[in-house]
Amino acid sequence: MRTSAEYLARLKGMRKNVHIGGEVVERDDPRLVPGTKVISMTFDYVDDPRFKDLLTASSHLTGQTINRFCHIHQSPEDLMKKQELTRLLCQRSGGCIQRCMGVDALNALSVVTFLTDMAHGTEYHQRFLDYLRKYQQNDWVANCAQTDVKGDRSKRPHEQADPDLYLRVIERHQDGIVVRGAKAHNTMAPYADEIIVLPTRFMGEKDKDYAVAFAVPADTEGLHLVCRSTTSRPRKKLKAPANELGVADSFSIFDDVFVPWERVFMCGEYDQAGYLAGLFAAYHRHSYTGCKPATTDVMMGATALVAEYNGIGKAPHVRDKLAEMITVAELVYAAGIAAAVKSQKAPSGTQVPDFVFVNAGRYHAGVNIYHEFETLAEIAGGLPATLPYEEDFLDPAVGPLLHKYIMRNPAVSAEDQHRLFRLISDMIVSAAGGVAQVAGVHGGGSPIMEKIALVLQYDMDAKKRLVKELAGIG
Ligand SMILES: Cc1cc2nc3c(=O)[nH]c(=O)nc-3n(C[C@H](O)[C@H](O)[C@H](O)COP(=O)(O)OP(=O)(O)OC[C@H]3O[C@@H](n4cnc5c(N)ncnc54)[C@H](O)[C@@H]3O)c2cc1C
Numbered sequence: 001m002r003t004s005a006e007y008l009a010r011l012k013g014m015r016k017n018v019h020i021g022g023e024v025v026e027r028d029d030p031r032l033v034p035g036t037k038v039i040s041m042t043f044d045y046v047d048d049p050r051f052k053d054l055l056t057a058s059s060h061l062t063g064q065t066i067n068r069f070c071h072i073h074q075s076p077e078d079l080m081k082k083q084e085l086t087r088l089l090c091q092r093s094g095g096c097i098q099r100c101m102g103v104d105a106l107n108a109l110s111v112v113t114f115l116t117d118m119a120h121g122t123e124y125h126q127r128f129l130d131y132l133r134k135y136q137q138n139d140w141v142a143n144c145a146q147t148d149v150k151g152d153r154s155k156r157p158h159e160q161a162d163p164d165l166y167l168r169v170i171e172r173h174q175d176g177i178v179v180r181g182a183k184a185h186n187t188m189a190p191y192a193d194e195i196i197v198l199p200t201r202f203m204g205e206k207d208k209d210y211a212v213a214f215a216v217p218a219d220t221e222g223l224h225l226v227c228r229s230t231t232s233r234p235r236k237k238l239k240a241p242a243n244e245l246g247v248a249d250s251f252s253i254f255d256d257v258f259v260p261w262e263r264v265f266m267c268g269e270y271d272q273a274g275y276l277a278g279l280f281a282a283y284h285r286h287s288y289t290g291c292k293p294a295t296t297d298v299m300m301g302a303t304a305l306v307a308e309y310n311g312i313g314k315a316p317h318v319r320d321k322l323a324e325m326i327t328v329a330e331l332v333y334a335a336g337i338a339a340a341v342k343s344q345k346a347p348s349g350t351q352v353p354d355f356v357f358v359n360a361g362r363y364h365a366g367v368n369i370y371h372e373f374e375t376l377a378e379i380a381g382g383l384p385a386t387l388p389y390e391e392d393f394l395d396p397a398v399g400p401l402l403h404k405y406i407m408r409n410p411a412v413s414a415e416d417q418h419r420l421f422r423l424i425s426d427m428i429v430s431a432a433g434g435v436a437q438v439a440g441v442h443g444g445g446s447p448i449m450e451k452i453a454l455v456l457q458y459d460m461d462a463k464k465r466l467v468k469e470l471a472g473i474g
Contacts, residue, residue: 001056001067002139004040011036011191015219018190018250019226027191031229034246035098036191039141041089042069042099054085059136060349061129069099070136072110073351079286079340086290087333091297094242095436096443098188100291102142104283105196106132107350109213109265112276114348116269124265125348131215131263135194142194142215145183145252146280150200157203157210167197167254168209169267176260177267179212182253187443189250190227192218197254199266202274211273213266214259222257225250230435232426238390238415242423246432278453279352281445285362286353288444289336292365295440296329299372302424306380309417311409321375328368335361355457363450369440373428384425393418 011027018025018032025031045051046067057071057078058064073079082103089097110132113124135142148157151165160166167181179197189195196215203211216223231246266272300322307318339357346352377384383406393399403414406421427433441447468474 001046001065002043004043007040007043007139007141008036010193014217015221017219017223017225019224020190020229031231032191032227032248034231034244035188035229035248038093038096038098038245038247039188039191041093042067042097042141043139045089045092051085051088054081054088057081061133061136064136066136067139069103069141070106070139071103072107072132072349073343074349075351076340076343079343079351079353080337083286083290083333083336083340086287087294087297090291090294093245094298095245095295095432096187096247096291096439098247099141100287101144101187101284102140102192102194102196104287105142105144105146105198105280106135107283108198108276108280109196110350111279111346111348111352112213112272113265114346115275116266116272118347119272120269122269127262128265131265138193140193141188141191142196143186143189143192143218143250143252144196144198144280144284145186145189146198146200146277147184147186148200149182149184156207157201158206166200166207166210167212169212170209170256172267176258177212177214177264179214179254179257179259182251184251185442186225186250186252187247189218189252190225190248194218195220195223195252198280199273199277201277203270205270207273208268208270211266211268211270212264213276214264216257216259216263220257222255224253224255226253227251230432232430232432235422236390237394238419238422240419240423243426247435278355281449281453282353282355282358284444285358285450286336286339288365289332289339289358289361292362292369292440293329293333295369295436296325296332296365296372298427299376300325300329302420302427303376303379305420306376306424309409309412309420310379310381312379318379321379325372325375328364328372332361332365335364356454359450359453359457362444363447363454366441366444366447366450369437373433373437376424377428380421380424380428383421384427385429387421387425390422 016024046055056065057068059066113128117125148166151160157166169177170180171178195218198213227248227250229248232243307313335357339353342354343351393402
């Protein structure tokens with residue numbers, strides 16, 4: 001397994017293809033450091049006794065101990081460990097741990113490459129296993145680039161005015177393929193080792209060239225990662241762990257990128273594209289049943305603490321709102337556990353979480369996210385929005401007065417009151433807060449997508465039969 005120092009050293013040696021604000025930057029650019037610090041946690045905690053059992057697994061290929069973020073789930077326990085690990089690490093990072101999508105993509109590919117070979121007599125599964133072996137040995141970190149830019153949402157890939165609005169194969173050669181297109185919203189792509197590309201939807205025969213899955217090094221020739229980074233407002237003296245962390249994402253442009261065959265895992269098998277898209281979504285939504293409860297943990301912890309600092313910790317409406325937050329966090333988490341308990345083994349041997357539970361859990365999280373922000377804002381009062389600058393708290397003239405007048409609960413020091421309100425301000429009145437809200441709705445698939453998946457996969461006929469029986473209908 002790698003150390004975080006080795007991970008960061010590798011990033012430093014990569015080709016410059018990360019664009020930020022009109023510049024092409026190195027991967028140790030200060031705007032990317034808050035994100036690399038988050039990923040570093042997934043290496044640093046491997047030897048921590050609190051995390052070791054969760055963060056490591058035994059490779060089903062080699063029997064060697066590997067990072068769980070490189071593991072193919074072999075049992076319901078594996079799925080539950082990934083979920084618990086995700087919740088714990090997201091609590092520590094105060095947000096997204098960012099390494100889940102790589103393992104989610106690998107698991108989906110392990111299933112679908114096998115099924116594709118069965119249906120088409122292809123050799124994708126062995127190819128995938130060879131890639132996986134390298135992935136596990138190198139302890140890689142990957143972004144999964146699934147979401148195409150998609151153009152007109154009402155049109156299928158081949159119907160778009162510009163055929164490149166979904167990523168597609170434009171050339172096939174003896175040694176590989178050439179792809180063109182763009183993928184949007186790619187979390188942590190600027191500090192990933194690899195980009196794993198998957199189709200984003202069901203495909204028909206005319207969409208054949210769009211039914212493509214592959215992996216490329218994140219600095220491969222022809223790939224432009226146009227990035228933005230989201231960090232908290234920088235602090236001078238009032239340092240805090242959460243303030244040092246952040247995330248960057250990428251609008252990833254594949255400007256005629258060559259992919260050797262050994263890295264291609266689907267090429268034209270349009271009948272399998274939809275299942276691959278849906279299966280990645282299922283694994284990723286299962287990850288969400290770990291990360292979203294962690295987001296709520298932080299929101300509800302802040303709500304409870306600020307109520308206590310404000311002297312209203314025991315007020316009935318505060319308890320009521322905290323109870324609501326608990327039900328969201330724990331029901332979403334319970335859906336993930338249920339999805340693992342009810343999981344099934346695919347023909348490849350990979351454990352697949354239950355689709356209904358992962359979609360119901362992710363949906364419940366997605367529709368509640370703004371409500372959680374509203375609750376924290378309501379209980380905290382207006383100060384997170386109008387909190388004076390840190391420099392004014394340090395100013396010899398007004399600083400002592402600010403410390404005097406920020407006081408609420410006399411048992412809590414002025415510095416601690418100030419610290420909590422600055423954290424809440426970073427959480428809900430900042431660029432990071434805005435991104436977290438939209439990420440909570442759309443990341444892993446918008447709530448409408450979960451509803452579509454639920455209706456498609458739910459056995460509604462069984463419910464109709466039940467009612468016919470009860471009604472005595474023949
Ligand atoms: C912070 C963040 C991080 C993300 N990270 C990643 C990542 O790392 N990798 C990745 O692949 N993706 C990632 N995503 C993408 C995420 O999965 C998508 O945002 C989500 O699937 C919605 O797609 P979209 O943004 O293109 O919105 P759209 O598809 O445009 O959806 C907007 C709305 O349009 C409507 N709509 C869309 N299509 C149709 C249709 N055909 N018919 C009717 N209505 C329709 C729906 O109501 C939907 O809610 C991330 C997103 C966010 C916000």
